[in-house]
Amino acid sequence: MKIQINRLLFVVAFAILSCSDELDLVPITEKSASNFYRNEQEMETAIFGVYAQLQNNGLYGLDLIGVGEIPGEDTFEEIAANDGGRFGQLDDFSTNAENDLVGDIWRESFEGIQRVNVVLNRIEEVEFDNEALKANRIGEMQFVRGLLYFNLVRLYGDVPLVLEETINPSDYFGQERTPSSEVYDQIETDLNAAIQSLPATKSSGRPAIGAAQALLADVLMNQGDYSGAVSLLNVVVNSGEYLLMPTTAEVFGVSNEGNAEILFEVQYSSGLNGNSEGESAASQFRPSGTTANAKGHNLPSAEFVGLFEASDTRQNDYVGLDAEANPFYFSVKYEVSETGADDGDTDHIVIRYADVLLKLAEALNESGGANPEQYLNMVRNRAGLSNTTATSQNDLRDAIEMERRLELIGEGHRWFDLKRTGRAVETMNAWFAANDKNVTISSNHLILPIPQSQLDTDPALEQNPGY
């Protein structure tokens, strides 16, 4: 009996000792990178993951619009202290390295770049039914990476350059910032490659050749290469793919989405996916108290609104006022939705034809090209204004600048325009002096500080001068 029980114990023991495969567990409700990106469909999902990143508040959902505009003289922050001074500090150039916006734009841009890198690293191995479509997708990704680095280099100056899929995040400790000239070179490489790969005609939510050409032209203009920009922009204009909408009332708003003036947009929609697919600019860029989560960020000033000529249709079509609720102007280019705060339905237009035309006018004017005013006049005429009276290069320069302010208000361009034309320090100091503000800026203020969290994480990064 005893011996039998001993035998039994051995049997039990052996039975127990043989189930160690149980430790190789894989996620149940999450996908894992090692068994994804295997076919065209999964690749498409990853590519939408890249576009989805652009929707975030650190990018086109809010911050990039604010940071591109609030430092300029046309818009302001109703309550400087709001949201920890996130935008208020931009307004009076007191931005510090702990400002959340500084950290968010940095982080979300690099997250987007990493998403692109993952796709580019893996897409070569994946077979597509249509090889041309695969080329298009590669071009789209290069376009997005070029766009994100272009934003980074304009906002922060030198930035670390990463073009590979991350295998071990710790590998990046000690990486120094790449000189902005090299970052610009990479942006041009990406955009030139994209121009080779993208389709001629736009499909919804995706860039076509024209978007890459227009963006590259902007990149060149930022480096002073106006003639290079002229040839690119001429191609866009002559392609016939894009045109100005007949009236300024038809450019923006949910009902006008996807119109022929748009070269590239980031799409938003309200009431979807637990109200998570909307943008925040519509509610937060309203004067406080006028709608849910209205924060009075990035409001066009009364002084600015005064610049519209009487017959200019844009005063009504682009700017709103609810004098009873709050006597501040706001941009109506974003519509407040019914589904509540921070769930706006309006797409954010990154590049549109009016911008292309004005850039072409600017590039022609700067490079001594013929008839820059014709493109300026196209935009003016559409707004109900007569042709410009400016003729000299200087006068045209001012006229184009003014037109850009009026046409592009609320879209996040003014500050980048001031930086591109090299007039930021002069213009802002003059404006501060004229408006009795105790602020003086220097060239240090043209770029943001590097986020404190990043300096804290890796001492190899050095802070920008003046911060």
Next chain:
Amino acid sequence: MFASRQVFYIFLLQTASIQFLLASNSSGQAFKDIKLDLNVKNKSILSVFDQIEELTDFTFAYTKRITKDKNKISLRRKGDLKSILEEIALKSDYNFKRINEMIYVVPRKRSEEIHISEETYDRTITGKVTVGNGEPLIGATIHLKGTSIGAITDVNGNFTLSVPDDAERIIFSYVGFQSVEILIGNQTDFNITLVEDLAALNEVVVIGYGTQDKEKFNGAVSKINNDALNEYSTANFEQAMIGRIAGVQVFSNGKNPGDNSVIQIRGLNTLTAGTDPLIVVDGNPLTEGSSMSSINTNDIESVSVLKGAASAAIYGSRASSGVIFISTKRGTPGKLKVTYDGYVGVQKRMDKFELTDAYQTALFDNDARNFGYLSGGAGRSINDDNATRDANGGGKRSRIPDYLRGYLDGTPELTNTNWQDEVFRTARQESHYINLSGGTEQSDYSISFGFLDQENIIIDSDYKRYTNNIRFNTQVSKMVRFGVNTNLSYTDANLTGERAWSSSRLGFKQQADPAYSVVLMQPYYPITNADGSLAIAAQLDDNNDNWDGPISENTIAQTKLTDFLRTGFRAFGNTFVEIEPIENLTFKTMFGGDYETSSEEYFGPSTIGDYRTPVEDNNTKASLYNTERENYITENTLTYMKTFGVHTFELLGGYSYQQELWSRTSQESEDFADDNIRNIGGATSVNSTLQSSKWALESYFSRLQYDYDGRYSLSASIRRDGSSRFGKNSKYGTFGSVSGGWVLSNESFFPQSTPISFAKIRVSWGQTGNNQIGNYSAIATLDDDNYVVDNDLISGLYINTAPNADLSWETNTALNYGIDLGFMEDKLQLTAEYYVTNTTDMLLNVPVPQQSGFTESLQNIGELENKGFELELNGRGFRLGELEIGFNATYATNENEVIALGKDQDQIIYSNLSTFITEVGHPIAQFYTYDIIGVYRSQSEIDNDEVIPLAGTEVGDYIVRDTDGDGVITADDRVMQGDYNPDFTYGFGITLNYKGFDLNAQFFGIEGRKVVDNMVYRAESGEGFFVPTKHYFNNYFNDRNPDGFFRRPDFSSFSSAGRLTRTSSLSVYDGDYFRLRSLQIGYTLPSKVTDFLGIDRARVYFTGNNLFNITDFRGYNSDGIDTRSEERQTLSRGLINSASPLTRFLAIGVNVKF
């Protein structure tokens, strides 16, 4: 441990006839005159004694240890008893000493000679031993002090003992009771009542896969028994351990009754992996972090805490933060016993967080609005009216609300709402517990039912818990034993929000916390309208439209009109079968399970607003979260125990496998046609997601324990664990331990005449692992990030965690030194421990450069060291006349030091509302802020400062110390400001018994803790948005108080420098306290009364928790660090996000036993 040697010595085997003292005549004969014919072959020594007892009138008395002597004796002899005993002595390790009819068996040390002595005493004393309720105590030991002479009581509690004429003192003792020492004098009859010992001797502690006498355990273990636990009335047993066990800290933000606490044993041993100790209930290891409140404190018989790797290595991978063993109550043989414990009481907040009233807030508001306006631009005057301020671009925050005038002028009787008074209440709490237990020789059972009904001190929140615990054990046959333990609980809670000051958004536990929200509720606005209805949106709309103050919904209305409910059911338990196929070899197989399901619901109607969202813009919202956890374990052990003379071995081998499947279905919606149905069922469309994950752990383990003669002991264990959470290349880890102990007091050379009655030194070394990370942390997983094209939702995905195929165990290596001392018959016991623990290959969520596309990455890097000293002192059985006195004290220190971080990395700076630095050579998570040395009181002070201040510094901003002396304030001037880990903790208590009265008081304190409280620093930031604390109000720089040390308030144009110094040396608070944790005063009804009532025992008591609290901390509770696992970041330990106030609890209760 601490066995009083004399007591232990005479402890009689229960199987020995207990009627022996009534044995007939005293033979009076000498051994020499007693002739015997004895024939035994290969028998145990006990059976030899049995034979002699049968043949003579003598009875043998021996210690329990002798019963374990497996030595076999053969003896064939005809002759006198003396020579027979001499021969037995020769063949064994014992001497014999006869006193009257008793033969005492005395272990003989090797150096000693064989010695058979005989004495006869004529003097006899008799008596009866009873317990408190008058019941006779069977088997109690009575012995003559300083000798081995003794007796035990019979079934009626009676005894007879022959003593020498010069006998002076006798000692009455019984395991689990306090010994009583009596001067004999001329007395011959003794009626003694023994009182239960709260800190029982000869403790048996649970050490994992078995138990051991505490005396023989060489690691660090502390134990707390039922009585001590019940002195603190709480739903959570862990709260009752505070101050009773050195080295154990318990933190809780206590938002809702029944919420888990964070238990921390011997400091932080890890930087980012989990820090939960393993909790094992009756052999069932519970999931780390699972609800502890499903265990009713009343059901707990004892809690043993194994501290550190050296003690707990047998639990290998799961023991790096220590192991807590909970033994629930078992029945004892005998008739059915019914006990009832119940109390009814009230709870109230008792913190120092005080906000200004309306008149003070108005002064502050006026200053904040004016200063903000003035500093926001040139050409502004304090006398500008609101229209001028608007015209100058001041914005709504520069306007002076018209109603402020009345407050500023001191007009009496204006609305002056004290929101704190309305959010908090005196909360009722009651607990009822009934236990039925009993057993036979073969079986024992215990069944209990518990009910707890507790109101939260925050309005509209309460908690009901029903518990049931069943234990049953039976000896089926000589070889087979089995048992069942089950624990069921059901909870039904009406919750309060937990999420600081967010609005009542959808999402798991995203609801706003009323206790925090008070800092955003201005006292100018009423709670109810004149007609008694809730004043919805009064503040929200007025601020939204006119003043842009805190755009908060009435927190009382929000609390009352929204629903936030949770129900939970949990069943855990196990069944085991134990087979002893051959003597001393035990096979045990256990199967256990833990099933938990909970349902959490939120509903917010469209009739109220949310933060920054007016009523008309608000939607009806509802969510439902169903969470389920299925966990099972199978565990098989084989134990072999053998004693050869003075050598005792125990060898254990085992295998266990445990796995858990967790899932949560989340349903959320903001799409409702109306508010008619107050749950997700009323939604038009629902957004639903499923999360599910699984882990598995496989372990092989073995342990050897060896004891030599009760003097030396040695133990070694090894365990190999495999965890599904780690990388392919590194799933398995091996952990071992070695320990040794030396009981000096059992040595022959140990002086007998000192007051030291027990002395032991011990050393242990061991390794454990930590695998408390996410289930699939080694795998790069993808997360959804969807896109929309033409308003159609389209799936998008991205990699959200970086892969790490080499991710593996974090290892803890601990060295523990301990000394145990007993004084004065062990009435006073002292334990001291010193430990050093090194954690290597730390599982660290390293902040990484974000150009990698990631913010953090989980890796095995670095090294951490924890050192500490612990002292536990227990005294009992001291008497002053009829007053019995007992006391206890604990003292513990812990310091940690980061030895290494990642390659080339010497610091991690981590920001989470405040900034923390974890730097090599320093403790974890030091507060890292600017050091404030004053306030700039004029522009000339700024302009003339030799140091260039922070950019954007304005008058009224802080002067920051230039710590690096480079003449300019930069981020490099931030300095360490201390950490949350206290320098030491201390606790002490006293127990008094006088006749039927008992009193127990327990004190606890901590020293050297620093803390940052998010709510307090915001209320002291001067940002204008938050209602200030009185402390800030009384001390901010302004015209009325030009010497104020807090920065000037500024509502609308808070300077950049002000932002950077929002947390600073001024927001690092002193978190020390000293509290009367519990006070209990009881009265046990005399037996005359209870006999009349027909019950065994009845006691009534008054109890109080936190009767006083001495602290400088201005927040709710410095213990209130966040207990949600996602917010327990070690790198920001010491940040209190939103705590609940410390409470004072008063109750009356009864204990009745039938």
